[in-house]
Amino acid sequence: MTEVWTTPHSPTPVDAVVPLPGSKSITARALVLAALAEGPSRVVRPLRARDTELMAAGLRALGVRVEDDGPDWRVTPGALRGPAEVDAGLAGTVLRFLPPVAALADGPVRVDGDPRLHERPNAGLVAALRDLGVRVDDDGRGRAPFTVHGTGGVRGGAVTVDASESSQIVSGLLLAAARFAGGLDLALAGGVPSMPHVEMTVTALREHGVDVVATGRGWRVAPGPVAARDRVVEPDLSNAAPFLAAALVTGGRVTVPDWPEVTTQPGAQLDRLLAGMGADVERTPGGLRVTGTGRIAPLVADLHEVGELTPVLAALCALADGPSRLTGIGHLRGHETDRLQALDEVLTAVGARVEQLPDGLVVTPGPGRPALVDSYADHRMVHAAAVLGLAVDGVRVSGPEAVAKTLPDFRERWAGMLAATAEVPS
Ligand SMILES: O=C(O)C1=C[C@@H](OP(=O)(O)O)[C@@H](O)[C@H](O)C1
């Protein structure tokens, strides 16, 4: 039977400190680079959630030792081997980061996952691997399931890549590129969304001693060793979005500790975006503090670079005091679900008016009404429903367990944030 979560309604202002576990994106890169490195290393304070556990399991299937060390991971690289099966679940990171690693293995590696994974775009990655001399058997559209026929090495060299549907195609190729015989000279065939995530990849590579330069057309990675390096993972700033949004919705205050001073995480842009929607945003010694002012201003923004923040921002837009326009996010149709369609359905169900654009959404708030909405197996749609439920009594969401993808105890943390509110003396 499908589980249904009645999201808590909170007419009182929240006042909470909400620590968050590690970044999904940084954990994924740390695991892959540790697996390709010259020697053993540790990933400290990694995210332990479905996506990152699948990444660890996928690397183990390829012959890498990834062992628990308390909450941390100890990674010992080994000869990459096939035949192997990689379960990518619904993780774009596993789908796009492991095939280039699999190409270095000495046998066939089959990549499969959830039914929705079969719909996630990947043609640019498969075409690039083929251009680099790797044999890949696929459905003709580059989508999972497919088999990468590793031969123990990749020629590498120059390649032009279509990454217009996902930046992860670029990141996946760059992460493994130092281990290609000729390195990689990657030129983009067109635009690429989520540039901060590509910068995160480039930064991580440099931290592992890899020589990577921007060329104007793309990036060039020199062949060479990947240095082993212990890495401490920053908190996941994208997962901070619903909690910080709660401060705006309730006119309260939420602090996320350990907010990094400098980071490539796209969630860092929440300070600017939430301030633009009317919040007071301060960096304090205790972390990033967002205080609601009682007003939620509409948002007109191009979210091309920070697409994964869209579900929570769109939920805020449905509660704002005027129409919002979010653009640059056509690629969200290929995320965990078609997020533009899903947001249209959910926001409409709770009373907003939504117009879908080819690359975005126009959201016009309306009187809130209770609704049963779907999670679409998408963690961030559950976050969006939770934000809506603070303001609109009676928002229920079916399939809330989707949060396991990046924040398995989301509901407990959400309840904890609201309980902290109740403890505040009046
Ligand atoms: O590299 C990464 O870790 C990610 C890149 C982005 O993917 P897209 O470029 O496909 O949007 C982002 O949405 C995803 O959540 C994580």
Ligand SMILES: C=C(OP(=O)(O)O)C(=O)O
């Ligand atoms: C798009 C997302 O995930 P994935 O890494 O599976 O693409 C996301 O977490 O918002």
